[in-house]
Amino acid sequence: xxxxxxxxxxxxxxxxxxxxxxxxxxxxxxxxxxxxxxxxxxxxxxxxxxxxxxxxxxxxxxxxxxxxxxxxxxxxxxxxxxxxxxxxxxxxxxxxxxxxxxxxxxxxxxxxxxxxxxxxxxxxxxxxxxxxxxxxxxxxxxxxxxxxxxxxxxxxxxxxxxxxxxxxxxxxxxxxxxxxxxxxxxxxxxxxxxxxxxxxxxxxxxxxxxxxxxxxxxxxxxxxxxxxxxxxxxxxxxxxxxxxxxxxxxxxxxxxxxxxxxxxxxxxxxxxxxx
Numbered sequence: 001x002x003x004x005x006x007x008x009x010x011x012x013x014x015x016x017x018x019x020x021x022x023x024x025x026x027x028x029x030x031x032x033x034x035x036x037x038x039x040x041x042x043x044x045x046x047x048x049x050x051x052x053x054x055x056x057x058x059x060x061x062x063x064x065x066x067x068x069x070x071x072x073x074x075x076x077x078x079x080x081x082x083x084x085x086x087x088x089x090x091x092x093x094x095x096x097x098x099x100x101x102x103x104x105x106x107x108x109x110x111x112x113x114x115x116x117x118x119x120x121x122x123x124x125x126x127x128x129x130x131x132x133x134x135x136x137x138x139x140x141x142x143x144x145x146x147x148x149x150x151x152x153x154x155x156x157x158x159x160x161x162x163x164x165x166x167x168x169x170x171x172x173x174x175x176x177x178x179x180x181x182x183x184x185x186x187x188x189x190x191x192x193x194x195x196x197x198x199x200x201x202x203x204x205x206x207x208x209x210x211x212x213x214x215x216x217x218x219x220x221x222x223x224x225x226x227x228x229x230x231x232x233x234x235x236x237x238x239x240x241x242x243x244x245x246x247x248x249x250x251x252x253x254x255x256x257x258x259x260x261x262x263x264x265x266x267x268x269x270x271x272x273x274x275x
Contacts (some may be wrong), residue, residue, distance in 0.1 A: 002135040002202040028233060030090040034064035036225035038149055040119060041211045045074050045262055051270065053141045054114035060103045061121025063101070065091035071117070072096075080114075081106050083124075104129045108137045115143045122146040123189045127196025135202035138271040144203065146193050147266035150182035157250065164246035169239055174231035183263050190237045191269045203269040211264040219251040222258070 062080030080098035
């Protein structure tokens with residue numbers, strides 16, 4: 001049975017999973033989140049399907065069921081877990097079987113799965129305790145697959161957005177994030193997730209995957225999505241309205257639409273034992 005390493009170092013106070021009030025803010029507008037957030041490339045679903053030994057998937061941090069619905073469409077049976085009851089309620093309305101809990105505290109009650117997946121969520125999970133729980137719930141040769149969409153607009157649009165954040169909310173997460181490319185930022189999350197997996201003596205060495213794709217956004221489409229991002233979910237209404245006005249003007253200046261270059265980055269590891 002996998003357990004937490006005895007010599008594990010204390011958590012960094014800056015670790016994402018210590019700031020779950022941000023994670024728990026996404027449900028403030030679950031309908032918008034479900035409508036506006038990007039999906040994941042089919043190539044990712046196909047890659048996970050190729051290594052999963054069976055049809056049972058556990059979706060950690062399922063939110064409104066975006067990932068789960070993609071796997072159900074591919075023929076999988078999916079159980080979702082989310083800490084936010086508002087998100088889970090909407091996922092249930094969309095037909096997903098979902099339970100409300102943090103993954104670390106969730107009781108699998110003897111259930112086992114062929115794949116444990118997590119889209120845009122694992123940074124809210126303790127990376128070692130989460131890997132332990134994943135190992136407990138996976139069948140032999142089951143796969144743990146953790147992934148994020150890293151989006152980067154063309155440089156001139158990215159700089160126009162950054163100018164808005166620096167002017168309106170200079171001390172915010174959004175303003176700070178502009179100093180690091182999205183791919184580098186999510187790459188760091190992948191590295192942290194991989195290190196957590198390596199500390200649990202239950203997985204083969206993690207692999208890193210990347211899938212590049214693009215999506216064009218109109219002004220209205222992007223302004224619909226922006227409030228669902230963690231950097232903006234807890235802004236005061238007046239600040240958010242000023243950000244939306246500035247970003248909208250920037251998109252208008254770019255011709256009313258722009259292209260977002262996405263890289264879906266992933267960490268995947270196979271359960272090694274035969275217990």
